[in-house]
Amino acid sequence: MADEPLVLGIETSCDETGVGIVRGTTLLADAVASSVDEHARFGGVVPEVASRAHLEAMVPTIDRALKEAGVSARDLDGIAVTAGPGLAGALLVGVSAAKAYAYALGKPLYGVNHLASHICVDQLEHGALPEPTMALLVSGGHSSLLLSTDITSDVRPLGATIDDAAGEAFDKIARVLNLGFPGGPVIDRYAREGDPAAIAFPRGLTGPRDAAYDFSFSGLKTAVARWIEARRAAGEEVPVRDVAASFQEAIVDVLTRKAVRACRDEGVDHLMIGGGVAANSRLRALAQERCEAAGIRLRVPRPKLCTDNGAMVAALGAEMVARNRAASSWDLSADSSLPVTDPHVPGREHSHDHDHVHEVSKENLYS
Amino acid sequence: MLLLALDTATPAVTVALHDGEAVIASSSQVDARRHGELLLPAVDRVLTEAGLKLDAVTALVVGIGPGPYTGLRVGLMTADTFGLALGVPVHGLCTLDGLAYASDIEKGPFVVATDARRKEVYWATYADSRTRLTDPAVDRPADIADRVAGLPAVGAGALLYPDTFPSAHEPEHVSAAALASLAAEKLAAGEELPAPRPLYLRRPDAQVPKNYKVVTPK
Ligand SMILES: [Zn+2]
Numbered sequence: 360m361a362d363e364p365l366v367l368g369i370e371t372s373c374d375e376t377g378v379g380i381v382r383g384t385t386l387l388a389d390a391v392a393s394s395v396d397e398h399a400r401f402g403g404v405v406p407e408v409a410s411r412a413h414l415e416a417m418v419p420t421i422d423r424a425l426k427e428a429g430v431s432a433r434d435l436d437g438i439a440v441t442a443g444p445g446l447a448g449a450l451l452v453g454v455s456a457a458k459a460y461a462y463a464l465g466k467p468l469y470g471v472n473h474l475a476s477h478i479c480v481d482q483l484e485h486g487a488l489p490e491p492t493m494a495l496l497v498s499g500g501h502s503s504l505l506l507s508t509d510i511t512s513d514v515r516p517l518g519a520t521i522d523d524a525a526g527e528a529f530d531k532i533a534r535v536l537n538l539g540f541p542g543g544p545v546i547d548r549y550a551r552e553g554d555p556a557a558i559a560f561p562r563g564l565t566g567p568r569d570a571a572y573d574f575s576f577s578g579l580k581t582a583v584a585r586w587i588e589a590r591r592a593a594g595e596e597v598p599v600r601d602v603a604a605s606f607q608e609a610i611v612d613v614l615t616r617k618a619v620r621a622c623r624d625e626g627v628d629h630l631m632i633g634g635g636v637a638a639n640s641r642l643r644a645l646a647q648e649r650c651e652a653a654g655i656r657l658r659v660p661r662p663k664l665c666t667d668n669g670a671m672v673a674a675l676g677a678e679m680v681a682r683n684r685a686a687s688s689w690d691l692s693a694d695s696s697l698p699v700t701d702p703h704v705p706g707r708e709h710s711h712d713h714d715h716v717h718e719v720s721k722e723n724l725y726s
Numbered sequence: 727m728l729l730l731a732l733d734t735a736t737p738a739v740t741v742a743l744h745d746g747e748a749v750i751a752s753s754s755q756v757d758a759r760r761h762g763e764l765l766l767p768a769v770d771r772v773l774t775e776a777g778l779k780l781d782a783v784t785a786l787v788v789g790i791g792p793g794p795y796t797g798l799r800v801g802l803m804t805a806d807t808f809g810l811a812l813g814v815p816v817h818g819l820c821t822l823d824g825l826a827y828a829s830d831i832e833k834g835p836f837v838v839a840t841d842a843r844r845k846e847v848y849w850a851t852y853a854d855s856r857t858r859l860t861d862p863a864v865d866r867p868a869d870i871a872d873r874v875a876g877l878p879a880v881g882a883g884a885l886l887y888p889d890t891f892p893s894a895h896e897p898e899h900v901s902a903a904a905l906a907s908l909a910a911e912k913l914a915a916g917e918e919l920p921a922p923r924p925l926y927l928r929r930p931d932a933q934v935p936k937n938y939k940v941v942t943p944k
Contacts, residue, residue, distance in 0.1 A: 407930035455803040463811030689766040
């Protein structure tokens with residue numbers, strides 16, 4: 360145990376300032392400072408508000424994580440940070456902090472991919488990831504089906520949303536129903552008391568000729584909004600619980616159907632679900648039901664590890680150390696559109712025809 | 727004492743080391759879009775040039791702006807985190823003060839103005855290179871023309887708008903060397919420096935979405 364890598368991870372791709380500490384696949388600390396309340400009145404995440412909050416929260420959150428883990432910064436084996444994808448300005452705050460921290464402590468730096476981190480976090484809950492693993496990532500920013508044979512080097516996108524992310528649809532429908540922001544938890548709550556079969560909302564991209572693993576939630580969102588407006592126009596009361604349940608059912612039906620199909624088609628017997636929407640109780644229940652019927656083992660981390668956090672970044676960083684992946688260089692930049700196929704951003708080879716590549720002298724790193 | 731100074735509030739990514747007597751190493755690169763990439767290698771280069779390691783640093787001083795936010799935060803976050811890791815104090819200093827200190831204007835009043843983008847400048851007036859007369863502000867050049875009329879001016883914001891600042895001249899951007907020297911002078915005099923918190927001067931751009939848009943065609 361003690362020789363497993365001790366890694367601190369920093370996550371600032373959206374509105375959560377997350378700092379986590381793991382030893383191998385063991386979670387030691389998961390400190391999160393959220394600016395969600397500051398965004399609530401805007402009905403969505405405001406990038407500049409998030410960036411400002413990250414700057415203020417970073418040092419206290421690092422401190423809190425170290426205390427929670429009961430480890431000294433000197434004992435860390437590496438610092439990992441979300442290099443992308445995400446909000447450019449928000450990512451840059453985390454990358455700046457991680458670089459300064461790693462440099463000052465004389466530790467290697469690992470810029471890692473946010474999406475791969477969402478998958479890797481499950482190692483903290485259910486142990487080493489099976490290889491291959493099918494992953495369904497659903498949040499306010501992403502809806503993807505990913506197949507990974509090695510989370511540090513091989514993540515293949517099978518499908519993704521062609522319009523809205525699943526979490527975005529939750530936010531929009533919650534706004535139409537005047538339920539506030541963020542929409543996921545509140546819709547989940549209302550839906551528990553509603554009838555999921557009350558209204559037959561459309562299932563996007565499920566026709567025989569549609570892309571098997573892609574998602575579309577924009578048509579559903581419009582259909583739900585239209586249905587509500589028709590009620591309001593007729594002076595009728597909107598059955599919020601039934602609308603919430605039926606809307607939610609349409610989303611989780613498509614998500615789980617496509618994820619199980621992808622597992623079957625690819626011969627993968629494990630499905631991992633991550634991202635903020637994985638906290639949805641109906642998604643978890645329906646996925647469980649359908650995976651059992653198909654003989655697939657379902658792995659969903661506890662809700663706090665599904666939403667954005669630093670522990671997931673640390674988990675992937677620890678895996679990078681364990682598998683001897685190349686560290687990032689000191690000129691690591693935040694990449695708001697880092698491709699999902701890049702689990703991390705290894706340092707560039709020293710090259711004399713790139714005058715902006717500065718090799719950092721080892722002498723300045725004391726450890 | 728060994729003071730490490732950083733500033734990323736202007737297009738310059740600038741780093742300097744000051745030993746209490748003088749600046750012993752410095753680096754300035756102008757690239758408004760790569761603050762995040764350039765800063766840490768610059769810190770490393772400056773330390774190497776001085777033959778020192780980061781743990782020799784006894785205090786940090788960082789430009790707190792005003793400046794375009796994304797770049798500004800790179801320096802602040804870096805200084806904050808160095809301070810945490812090293813357990814040394816982190817001081818702030820107004821970036822415009824650093825520019826005023828670097829100017830060779832003997833007698834004021836004069837103006838320091840940097841580019842705030844969106845056709846505005848960050849600016850303040852100075853009695854001399856060490857004495858600021860007004861709080862840093864952000865304005866359209868035309869709107870402050872009366873207040874700066876006839877005054878010498880330095881900084882990219884002044885050079886950019888010759889109609890308002892006809893006698894604008896160098897320096898264009900702040901240098902950490904100036905910032906370090908000013909900080910060392912103030913610390914030696916027992917002056918308290920500002921906290922290393924950003925001077926944004928503008929509220930975040932955030933529109934409360936209009937009432938939910940009706941999607942049903944009327
Ligand atoms: Zn996420």
